[in-house]
Amino acid sequence: MERLVKSARRYPVVLATLGVAALVIVLLALGQGQAAQWLASAFALGVAAWTTVGMVRDVLRGHWGIDILAVTAIVSTVAVGEYLASLVIVLMLSGGEALEDYAAGRARRELTSLLSRSPQTGHRYTTSTAEVTDVPVSEIRIGDTLLVRPAEVVPVDGTLTSVDAALDESALTGESMPVQVTTGDRLLSGSVNGGRALTMRVTARVEDSQYQRIVALVEEASQSRAPLVRLADRYAVPFTIASLVLAGLAWFFSGDPVRFAEVLVVATPCPLLIAAPVAFMGGMSRAARAGIIVKGGGTLEKLSRVKTVVFDKTGTLTYGQPSLEAVHPENGWSADDVLAAAASAEQYSTHVLADSVRLAAAHRGLDTCEASTASEHATNGVVAELPVGTVVVGKRSFVAQFVDDVPTITVTSGHLAIWVAINGTFAGTLMMSDRLRDDAPATVAAFRSMGADEVMMVTGDLQATADSIAAAAGLTRVHAEAMPQDKVAVLRTLERPVVMIGDGVNDAPALAAADVGIAMGARGSTAASETADVVIMADALSRTADAMAISQRTIKVALESIWLGIALSAGLMLVAAFGFLPAIVGAATQEVVDLAAILNALRALSAGRGARSLMPIDAQGRGVRAPALSDSTAEAS
Incomplete structure (x- = not known):
């Protein structure tokens, strides 16, 4: 009941529309058809007027919306006496926001779960007196000793001072197996303590800790708009013009103004407004579930069509622990x-x-x-x-x-x-x-299978060492003994878009210069993670190829959803133009079209039929050998 009340308050127009519809049905049952028509028409025109005011405000702010189709459809259905259809359009218009919120909420589920789990308090522990004091995380200082109880989230970064512990780092790395740590080992904020309490010494303030860095990246990502989403907005303008022209032609050749209303009833392009953003949020959410933080929808789009992939060596192709x-x-x-x-x-x-x-x-x-x-x-x-x-x-x-x-x-x-x-x-x-990562050869092969024309290494190490690692990883082109400025210069000569994958401070300039910078950020440099467009929280190189596979599927699903909505709406408009689709039936059918496009967009949350699962990683979050990677060829096709 509480949820129902909250929904009613959030979407009052939906509640009002349902109430008016109920009254109209009662009046029709009592034989008061004229009163029912006046009530429905007045309410529908009122909503149309209110929507028009908002639409004008959007236009003045430079955002060209497409509510004009819905408003025109409402007015035209009222004008020709199809008042029941006008109520359905109003419900569709007002319910679209609720439907979008639901779909977007489900798509960004993994992102919002990261935000909701952010620790708010810590238990400061005084060793001499064994006294525990709860303090806000903002008051925790470097050098403090904290107590973390079973099943609690580690609030800040630190080192373990108790004997040993088992931690769940799945929120950080995507790996579900617990990680065993012993005295002196590093603890990452955001990891969940296992079955017994532990004590730790704080080594970083909350704003500098791992989990808060992820939260900042997620907040940035959830507010971004991909170029494809903006492109969908542009699709809406010609769609609106085409719909009005077709409706006018149907009226002109039939001589029946009802045809004009019937065409516009099925022309509401909600898929253009909702499907693409939902698909992008779904793709970023799926990536987050795998320990891949993508900073924006635009990054997903660029990553999907990468032509050149550049690896650093130490800490990237190798484990970085010589x-x-x-x-x-x-x-x-x-x-x-x-x-x-x-x-x-x-x-x-x-x-x-x-x-x-x-x-x-x-x-x-x-x-x-x-x-x-x-x-x-x-x-x-x-x-x-x-x-x-x-x-x-x-x-x-x-x-x-x-x-x-x-x-x-x-x-x-x-x-x-x-x-x-x-x-x-x-x-x-x-x-x-320094040993080559177990998953390096499969990762290189996966990038090639997904359309990268060239995969190469740029490193500051000696030529002999670089050549040895490159040969083992399956790379044939190597630039060795390169300083940071040399790496940037090399990137500028390559076919775009270019992905740069690195992990250290010296990689930050190259990560920034690439079209998409991917930082191995599980144990790496803060500078690299802040500069990069994608941060891999698991210590698994294979996740870089997984990021590209997810991006390709996301773009594929987004485009499919947009064109599915356009195709279905166009087909229905043609049927209505020839008089085979009554207004009330058309309005109900359009709701089904909107739902189909949105459900299709939510497919970005999954790998898809026939796609391979993400490359496995071990309990330490490291990539392990596997015969194949990710969604690679299945999604590329």
Whole structure:
């Protein structure tokens, strides 16, 4: 009952129309046909007048609506005495908003569920007294200890301080299997705690936490309008003109003004107004369910017709977690000295290799020290002033700018080298290896199957290392040793539209320069995620191809829905023009047309018949090997 009352308040014209219709039926049953006609006609004309006022306001704001067809249909049906048909048109006009809200609500269900789950409070925990205080998330500070009870949402990013926990990260990554974490592991806001309470130390404020970043992206996406949606608005203008011309011709050749009304009754183009937005919201919702945040409908449209796909290497085609294979010291330095100095300098780097170097030093029990000054040179290396002297860590060409006699070494397949100089002398190299993602070859193949003419790699790594990874992934074109500005320059020479896929700070310029930038944002850079048009929350490269498959299906469904509505309405108008469709029957039939177009648009929520499911990911949200990907060829056809 409460829901019914709320709906009545939200859609008062619908309620009034139903009430008037009931009174008209009663008057007809009592033999008061004239009174029924006057009541229905007066009400219908009143609604038409009110709609006209709103339509004029829209026109003055520069938005050309197509309510003129509905208004003309109401007036014409009243004029020729088809007052029951006029009531049906009024119901269709007023109920269209309710129908659109329902359809759009269902289409954006996954998006709105993300917003509704946003944590509002946290339980601040005082260790010394074991006291728990509930505070708004906006008051949570870095360094606070929080208690998260079973089945509660982690409110901000932090690290686990209790022994272990099982977390559901499905809202972030689309992976339903719980993720096991232990003391010191990172906790992402938005993940759901498992069966027992945990404690955590806060490492980010709410506005900087993972879940709030997703919420911001979702809010931006839900307010966007795709070019195809705007195109549907433009379709409406010629449709309106054609409908009025056909209705006029039907009247002229038949000599019967009723024909004019009968044609316009079935000409209301609700599918043009509703179907395309519903399809786009459905596509973005389906993507969100898979851990893919698309920032706008326009991105879906561009992604559907991509011609060139460009991958970064480290952290994108590879897992981005290189392991230390060996340390080769030189000039009297020990392996531990070289590794400790490199790890101390890498504390000031945001490159994915820096974490691996620091982790390797920690595993060997080596202490790092603070630098008096430090500067990072993107994609090249770091210079830090440490107690041992000036330490330079990075590529050979970069280190060679500071010291002489830096040797050239042969890097074997699948490995990479980091050069280290200490206090003006070359100190040695760190040999690292970074494994190709299991799902990389299938992802590359999927992009090609969906219409990408070229799939390539652009990376800052050495040519030998890049060639090795590219060959394993199935790529034949590689641009190696590219700085951020070089990546942008390469993108400008490629066939458009271009997709750039990356994960680090150094990828941000290229992501912005591409037609569609896709950031591997599960554990990646905030800068990359904010610059990109699509953010992959799961640590699965396959989701990038899934995003393209979803976009292609969304566009296909949107266009089908638009043309389905136009075709059905055009057919009904021709039938009505020849006098075979009475006004009351036509009005009821048009409702069926609107419903059919909207239900068709909601197909964007699903993969579709014959389409393959999304590539599987494991409990850590990583892509795993699979023979085929996504909706690829099924949807491309």
